[in-house]
Amino acid sequence: MAKRIFIVEDEEDLMEYYVEALEISGHEVVGCAGNGAEAVDKFSKLSVKPDVIIMDHRMPIKSGIDATREILAMDPGAKVIFASADKSVENEARALGVISFKPKPFNLERLLTNIDKASSLPVSSKSNR
Amino acid sequence: MTEPTEESRKNQVADTRGQQGGDRAGVFSGDCALSDKDKLDAILRALPDIVFYFDREGRFKDYYAPEPVKLYEQPERFLERKIEEVIPGETGAALLDAFRRARDTGEKQVLQYSLDIAGGTHYFESTYIPIVKKGLPVDHVMAVVHDVTDRKRTEHALRRSEQEKATVLNATSELVIYYDTEMKILWANRASAESVGLSSERMVGRSCYELWYGTDALCEGCPVAIALKSGSDAEDEIRTPDGKDWYIRAYPAKNTEGEVVGVVELALDISDRKKTEAELKRAKEYAESLIETANVMVVGLDENGSIVLFNKTAEKITGYTREELHGKNWFELITPKDKYPEVWRVFDDWRKKNKGIIKSFDNPIITKSGEERYISWTNNEVVGNSGKNETISFGVDITKRKRAEEALMESEQRYKSLAEAAQDLIFIIDREGIVQYVNSFAAEMVGKTPEDIIGGKRDGLFSENVSTRQRRNLQKVFETGEAVHVETITSFGSRSTWLDTQLVPIKNAAGEVVSVLGISRDISERKQAEEQVLRAKQEAEFYLDLMSHDLTNFNQTILGNITLIEMQSDLSEKQKKYIESCKRQLGRSENLISKVRAFSQIKHINRQNFRVMDLNKIVADAVNMVKTLYPNKVDEIEFKPSGSKTARGTELLDSVLTNVIENAVKHTKDEKAHVEVSIVDSERDPEGFWEIRIADGGPGIPEEMKERIFDRYLKIGVEKGMGLGLSLARAVTEKFGGNIWVEDRVCDGVPSGSVFKIAIPKVKE
Numbered sequence: 001m002a003k004r005i006f007i008v009e010d011e012e013d014l015m016e017y018y019v020e021a022l023e024i025s026g027h028e029v030v031g032c033a034g035n036g037a038e039a040v041d042k043f044s045k046l047s048v049k050p051d052v053i054i055m056d057h058r059m060p061i062k063s064g065i066d067a068t069r070e071i072l073a074m075d076p077g078a079k080v081i082f083a084s085a086d087k088s089v090e091n092e093a094r095a096l097g098v099i100s101f102k103p104k105p106f107n108l109e110r111l112l113t114n115i116d117k118a119s120s121l122p123v124s125s126k127s128n129r
Numbered sequence: 130m131t132e133p134t135e136e137s138r139k140n141q142v143a144d145t146r147g148q149q150g151g152d153r154a155g156v157f158s159g160d161c162a163l164s165d166k167d168k169l170d171a172i173l174r175a176l177p178d179i180v181f182y183f184d185r186e187g188r189f190k191d192y193y194a195p196e197p198v199k200l201y202e203q204p205e206r207f208l209e210r211k212i213e214e215v216i217p218g219e220t221g222a223a224l225l226d227a228f229r230r231a232r233d234t235g236e237k238q239v240l241q242y243s244l245d246i247a248g249g250t251h252y253f254e255s256t257y258i259p260i261v262k263k264g265l266p267v268d269h270v271m272a273v274v275h276d277v278t279d280r281k282r283t284e285h286a287l288r289r290s291e292q293e294k295a296t297v298l299n300a301t302s303e304l305v306i307y308y309d310t311e312m313k314i315l316w317a318n319r320a321s322a323e324s325v326g327l328s329s330e331r332m333v334g335r336s337c338y339e340l341w342y343g344t345d346a347l348c349e350g351c352p353v354a355i356a357l358k359s360g361s362d363a364e365d366e367i368r369t370p371d372g373k374d375w376y377i378r379a380y381p382a383k384n385t386e387g388e389v390v391g392v393v394e395l396a397l398d399i400s401d402r403k404k405t406e407a408e409l410k411r412a413k414e415y416a417e418s419l420i421e422t423a424n425v426m427v428v429g430l431d432e433n434g435s436i437v438l439f440n441k442t443a444e445k446i447t448g449y450t451r452e453e454l455h456g457k458n459w460f461e462l463i464t465p466k467d468k469y470p471e472v473w474r475v476f477d478d479w480r481k482k483n484k485g486i487i488k489s490f491d492n493p494i495i496t497k498s499g500e501e502r503y504i505s506w507t508n509n510e511v512v513g514n515s516g517k518n519e520t521i522s523f524g525v526d527i528t529k530r531k532r533a534e535e536a537l538m539e540s541e542q543r544y545k546s547l548a549e550a551a552q553d554l555i556f557i558i559d560r561e562g563i564v565q566y567v568n569s570f571a572a573e574m575v576g577k578t579p580e581d582i583i584g585g586k587r588d589g590l591f592s593e594n595v596s597t598r599q600r601r602n603l604q605k606v607f608e609t610g611e612a613v614h615v616e617t618i619t620s621f622g623s624r625s626t627w628l629d630t631q632l633v634p635i636k637n638a639a640g641e642v643v644s645v646l647g648i649s650r651d652i653s654e655r656k657q658a659e660e661q662v663l664r665a666k667q668e669a670e671f672y673l674d675l676m677s678h679d680l681t682n683f684n685q686t687i688l689g690n691i692t693l694i695e696m697q698s699d700l701s702e703k704q705k706k707y708i709e710s711c712k713r714q715l716g717r718s719e720n721l722i723s724k725v726r727a728f729s730q731i732k733h734i735n736r737q738n739f740r741v742m743d744l745n746k747i748v749a750d751a752v753n754m755v756k757t758l759y760p761n762k763v764d765e766i767e768f769k770p771s772g773s774k775t776a777r778g779t780e781l782l783d784s785v786l787t788n789v790i791e792n793a794v795k796h797t798k799d800e801k802a803h804v805e806v807s808i809v810d811s812e813r814d815p816e817g818f819w820e821i822r823i824a825d826g827g828p829g830i831p832e833e834m835k836e837r838i839f840d841r842y843l844k845i846g847v848e849k850g851m852g853l854g855l856s857l858a859r860a861v862t863e864k865f866g867g868n869i870w871v872e873d874r875v876c877d878g879v880p881s882g883s884v885f886k887i888a889i890p891k892v893k894e
Contacts, residue, residue, distance in 0.1 A: 011682050017689035024696060058678060085681030086674075087726075087780055091740070105685040105719055108692045 003119045004030045006050035008039040010059040036062025040070045051119040057084035079118045179274040187212045231257035232267045252281035304396035352379040356392045374403040426524035434458045448497030463494045486510045503531040554649040606632045606645045627656040677722045716758040727784045734864040739777040745770035751786035764801030775892040778865045785861050788854035793825035821887040866890045
């Protein structure tokens with residue numbers, strides 16, 4: 001089942017991979033952002049919120065942790081898959097309420113599994129994520 | 130005329146007794162030509178006595194008085210008067226009584242009495258003689274009155290003298306006894322009587338050996354017997370059965386012919402003296418024994434310095450025997466003047482009485498062997514047997530102490546030199562914050578000399594902040610008694626210096642901290658180097674982090690794009706093979722990044738970062754990771770999750786398990802690796818630990834290598850990274866409170882590979 005995905009990643013090549021792989025896999029990429037600030041801005045302007053947000057951490061201007069905090073503040077039901085090469089922020093990200101933490105590198109299969117799992121989760125409290 | 134005295138009355142009673150008159154020896158024969166009257170007149174003129182004639186009624190009828198002055202009354206006042214009318218009172222009555230008895234019995238009566246006449250008392254002895262005519266009753270009585278005043282006075286004086294002597298002898302505590310020639314007691318004084326518990330009178334007639342010894346035989350060596358026999362004085366000391374000691378002197382009493390008529394014994398109780406003498410003797414022997422056995426030298430010198438007393442210890446220390454030294458001059462022999470003039474001067478000052486004796490004095494002496502020894506003397510002045518002043522000195526050999534003190538001083542000097550030469554700040558501070566010592570280097574740091582600082586307060590040398598901090602650190606040492614180590618920045622003028630300071634307590638014999646020794650080293654350069662190292666390390670970690678992060682991102686992009694290529698449907702077999710090769714290398718790249726990152730993170734592991742981890746999941750992930758990394762090598766990795774198995778740790782446990790499982794796969798020599806993974810209760814502590822076992826069918830690990838393989842820098846065979854992986858595994862498991870080790874895998878009693886065991890604490894409910 002196609003999901004609406006919002007991708008936040010500062011690496012252009014990786015961003016392109018995400019878009020192409022997800023679209024090939026049948027999902028709809030509803031927006032992309034190259035840093036946390038842009039992500040927050042674009043997310044706020046989306047009239048229809050995405051099913052899943054794929055969020056990088058280390059990005060210019062605003063980090064993934066800060067962006068996630070603001071997005072979740074705006075929309076506590078937002079489902080964020082935190083995808084980072086920085087494992088040190090895992091606890092912090094989980095504490096914010098992300099759906100899952102994917103340490104890079106991961107294969108597409110796992111990402112898609114996580115997207116399916118995330119979108120099927122009910123909108124509820126952090127403890128369920 | 131006076132009443133008769135008490136004594137005279139006694140005499141009256143004693144002496145008034147009837148005597149037979151008419152003694153023929155006193156009667157004229159009658160053949161003389163003279164008449165009786167003439168004869169009587171002649172007799173009366175020859176007598177000094179007064180003669181009275183009484184009629185039968187007792188009237189004075191006549192008298193004869195050669196010395197009328199001795200008459201009690203004038204003749205006209207007593208003639209024709211009765212006795213009781215002339216002499217009143219008891220004397221008159223006694224005279225009358227004697228008169229009557231003479232008259233009535235016809236027997237002579239004698240009466241002694243006294244009368245006050247001619248200004249004095251006179252003693253008389255009256256003899257009443259009845260004058261009898263044959264066949265007729267007594268008609269007249271004649272009284273011959275003899276003046277016995279002189280005799281009486283002599284008797285009185287003698288009696289008084291004897292009484293006085295008796296009083297004196299009774300008053301003395303010395304026993305005085307007079308014996309007859311048969312050694313029977315004639316007289317004994319009160320002290321003698323008391324000593325045997327009898328009265329003096331009851332002692333009379335008894336012998337001394339009977340009374341004091343209870344025997345009937347003479348004592349051997351008895352001074353009384355000796356005096357009696359020899360006629361000379363004798364003396365001796367004896368002890369009676371009651372335990373008393375006596376000093377006996379016996380003096381023979383002789384008559385005018387020089388014959389021994391008795392013996393006077395004087396016995397002095399010398400029990401106390403004897404006891405005191407015995408005690409003195411004991412005390413003397415004790416003192417001599419003490420002196421002899423004392424562990425100190427005891428030396429007595431007369432006022433010329435000659436040796437009069439010298440004990441064994443003195444012999445031992447000096448090497449001289451007392452025979453060698455007796456009478457010799459101590460100073461000339463033991464403390465020669467050329468070497469020790471001060472000792473001579475001190476003794477000379479005492480001898481010439483310039484100064485009193487110096488009670489305590491330390492000086493060296495020269496022993497017989499020529500060795501110099503130090504003696505600490507305690508001196509006393511005493512009066513010797515000669516009556517002259519002497520010295521007695523007690524000396525303790527302090528040579529060892531002296532040498533130790535000298536060595537200590539030398540040592541102190543050495544340490545002081547060391548301290549002075551040191552390029553460290555060295556100081557000693559007491560409880561009051563007073564600087565007891567500071568070396569030149571430290572003094573120079575504060576722009577002063579040691580003399581400026583020593584004895585002054587520490588806190589005046591530094592700023593208030595620094596001083597307060599120093600006081601706090603010093604206080605900690607004083608309170609805990611333990612050393613304190615601090616690294617601080619201290620300002621010396623305008624320059625700030627890093628000081629590494631060790632504060633060490635200095636304790637007294639009672640264990641109390643009396644001061645603190647501080648050694649501070651300028652570590653500014655080291656600190657700068659450390660900061661540089663720290664910065665370099667931080668930079669390295671930063672670059673490592675940056676590199677590993679970015680490399681991971683690159684790998685992620687490559688992996689993603691490979692995935693996209695794989696999704697193409699028209700790939701040839703060769704293309705697919707190349708793609709697999711790329712994926713394997715990407716996996717190894719990521720594995721290496723993961724290990725390096727893990728090592729850099731070990732030091733940051735602490736319990737606060739721990740979270741509860743599901744071991745089943747972690748092990749399953751690790752198994753999958755290895756399967757991905759070695760798709761062709763892995764035949765099978767058996768793992769069957771079961772139950773709830775949780776432990777506390779961090780994500781590094783993933784790396785540990787991946788590494789160990791990867792090793793098991795890599796080191797299997799067979800073409801295909803078969804690995805068994807399980808989680809069980811620990812054999813060693815089933816309640817407290819899980820044990821994750823990774824068993825392989827490899828060649829096994831030799832015994833001597835079982836520990837070494839966890840060495841960080843060890844590599845076995847051609848495979849890379851094993852040492853890094855296993856040392857990482859041990860470091861991480863230990864941080865988690867667990868351990869990792871390897872054992873032989875044994876199947877059916879045959880060694881067939883290795884079992885790596887990871888013990889990790891269970892999460893307690």
